[in-house]
Every structure is written in C-alpha cells, then in structure tokens.
Amino acid sequence: MLQIEGLSSGYGRIRVLKDIDITLRKGEIVCLLGANGAGKSTLLRTISGILKADSGRVIFKEMDITNKRPEYIVRIGIGHVPEGRQIFGELTVRQNLILGRYCKKVEKKEMERLMESCFSLFPVLKERLNQRAGTLSGGEQQMLAIARALMSEPEILLFDEPSLGLAPIIVDKIMRNIRELKDRGISILIVEQNINAVLEIADREYVIETGRIVIEGSTEMLNNNKTIKESYLGM
C-alpha cells in the first residue's frame, strides 16, 4: 500500500531522517515508536508533502508520490491527523468537517452522507455540530481531527501522537476508534509515545532512534522480547 524506501529528510540543512525503509500493507496498523525528536513526525510530514525529502522515495499503490504537494497527497487518499490536532478553533465543527473535504468537490447530499458516516464513529460531534471547535474538550477535538481527515475518504491515515494530552480513559476510546477505522478498511500508520496504548491495536512496529530504524517486528515479537522492551521502549 505504502512503501518508503531510503527516505532522508529534515528541516533546512538539518537532516532528521536518515535512510528510512518502511512498509505499510493494506489493512494494517503499523506503529512507529521512538523518543521525542527521533524523527517520527518528520516522517509523517514528509509523506504528506509538508516537508521535502532530500533523497529516497515514497510509493503509494505503485505510484511515486515523493515530494508531491500536500493537496495532491490528500486527494489521492492519504489523510493526516496531525500532532496537536490542528483543528480550526474559530470555525464550527461543521465548518471544520466541510474543510476536511476541500480536496475533492462533492454535492451537498454526499457531504451530508460523509458527515453521517463520521457521526456513526463519533456521535458526540453531531451534538456539537454548530459549536465553535475551540470550545470542545481535548478528546472531542481529537475526534474532530480524525473525523475531518475521514471526510476526504482516505485509504491511508497517518496519525501523529493521537493520545497527546488526553486522559487515559479517552486514550482508550481513541485507540478503539482507530481500531474501528482499520475494520472499515483504512490502513494506518501511527506515531505514538504512549506505547502501552498503541501496542493494544498495532500489528507491527518500527522503532526509530535518532532518525534511523533500529528495530522492526510484529507486536507479538516485541511483547515477547524483554531486552527490546527494556532498552528501547523503557517498559
């Protein structure tokens, strides 16, 4: 589905990612683990076209999408739920959702249908529809950020620290929601520091350290390997 080959990227002259290889297969939840500043967000932003890759390739369904514009990446079906949610607080929930569909024009009716499909996952958003997004609670804002990304009907969703700043009970709910997205057929690449929460839902993991992949394996393998858990994940 998504293949990252030898990708290097960063900010200006500072190289954050060095020669990264990652594969995301259809219907998988793949998690990137690693400390702050290891380059996880940089990777997601490079895939989304916000940052330019210095070298390497990003391949989506046999198409080379390296260094395409963000508009293009969203349109072909790669959504991004960014770190810190980045919702539009001054706009209403409905307006946020409408903008989630900015990339592909749809009829009003279809727009309503897409929104209903979001509400089936996050019923609370329907109650808050005409409220300003900035007045939502942290958990609701995260749900809105996910729903907004869903409006573009992505095949792949990139999640950047969805648990950040949320109470544990809300984190569990969000993780269950992500699981449901997988059941809806969306492939998921997720960056997380809350390892316990994400290991509950992920199929495979990559551990990234100072811009390089150091470990790659299934959740099962990770769970059974005490050394890795202790030395890399601090568990």
Place this chain on the structure above:
Amino acid sequence: MGEYSHLFQFFFSGITTGSIYALIAVSLVIVYRVSQLICFSQGEFFVFGALFMATLISKGVSLPLAFVISLFGSMAMGGFLQWLLIRRIQGSSIGNLIVMTIAIFLALRGLALIIWGRESYVVRPFTESQPITFMGASLQLQVFWIAGITVFVLLLIWFFFEKTMLGLAMRACAENPLGASLMGISVNRAAFFAWAWGAAIGAIAGMTICPLLFTQYTSGVMPMVKGFIAMSIGGLSSIMGSVIAGLMLGLVESYTIGLISSKFSDAIVFTLLILVLLIRPSGLFNSQR
C-alpha cells in the same frame, strides 16, 4: 433646530468618511488574516480604482459599466501583484514582506503619476439630483450610495467567509496554516485571493467616494493611514472591530472639524490611536489571542 442641524450634518459627513476608512481597514484585515501581513500598498488600489473609473467615464463608458470594469481590473491587479512579487519572497521574514508592500505602494504611486499626471479627477454622483434636506442637514445622495455599498460589501464578506468553501479555507489558512495544508488547502492560493479581494474592496472605497472627493495620484496615502489606524484600533484581525473603528474615526474627525477646527482633526485621530495602543495594545475589539 439651527444648532442641531449642524450636528446632523457632521454626523453624515462622519459616516461618509468613516465608511471609506472602514472599507480600507477591512481590505487590510482580509490580507492580514490570511498572510499575517499588513499591506501598505492598499491605498493605491483606492487611487487606481477611482482614477481608472474616471478615465473610463471620460471616454464615454457608462458609470455602472466603468465601476464594474475598474473593480475587476483592480482585483486582477491585486492578485497579479501577490503572484508576481509577494509569492516569490513568501517565507522570508515579515520585515522583508512589509518592505515589499511599501515598495509596491511607491511603485504604484509612480505609475499613477505617469498615467494620470498631477491633475485631480472627479466623477459625477451615482444618482444625479439636488442634495436633499434631512433634519435641517443638507445631504448629497452619494452619501447613501457610500453607506449602502459599504453595508452590501460587508454582507458579502460575511457571506463569503461564513458560507463558501473558499472563504472557510481562507480562514483556516489564517488560523492554522499547517492544519490547512494537510486538508489540501493551498496557502498560496488563499493569499492570492486575499490580495484580489483586498484590492477590490480598496477600489470600491475609491470609486464610491470619487464623486465627493477630488482624487489624484497621491490621494491614497491618507485613507491608507486612516484605514490602518482603524484596523489597529479594531485589533488587526477583526473585521467587525475595524468597521466600528473606521466609522468611529470618521465621526471623531468630522465632529472635530466641525466643532473645533480642521487643523486638529488628524492630531486627534492619531492621539486616539496612541491612547488605544497604550491602554489596549491588542485593540479594542480583539477577542482572540
């Protein structure tokens, strides 16, 4: 009645200039909201709008048609300048961008001097009729055109930013450029439209006041300065705030001219700005940030 009729007269002349300041301020706010940039060339669209319309009318084009052509011309000019000059240095420091808008301002003023010379131009009022008398005050009908057009433009702006996809996208860019890009909104494109709309509104201000004001190539400076003051008092990013502040400025000016002396009107307006900036640096109407 005698004394009061003066007060009415001042009120209407205050509303007239106030509407113009409000329009200029709104055009500044639109660009500012999308690009966080104060566009000091905005007053030149005021001049170009008015002078281009005056030229068209003198060539025999009907007034409504001249209005529309000049409006779209200014809009195209605004968008073109953003595309040609601002976009290239997007991402460099805000200081560079501001200096660029000042350079655009000077260049456009020079261009206006070359095209129209030093003469002043005036066009006929939109409705030709004798001034009417209201509560003892004598009113030009153009005053109603100005107020009406201002209200119409404001409604249109409200509709655009609340109900249309592009308007929402522009607000999203202003609030959260990263979030907006991830939705597939091009921040560059939003800035392009902001410049086009801003130029169009500036031109509307120039064209509607043109029957009451002799316009020449230097006429853009004062409206720009006053619009900027209104914008600052209004809190830089608030459309509502800058409209109220613009009208307020117009009224203060008009009453100062009428009741005290025309010498003091600018001094009082600037003092007002200093006071507002000292007491409420974020502006009177700024709810955000």
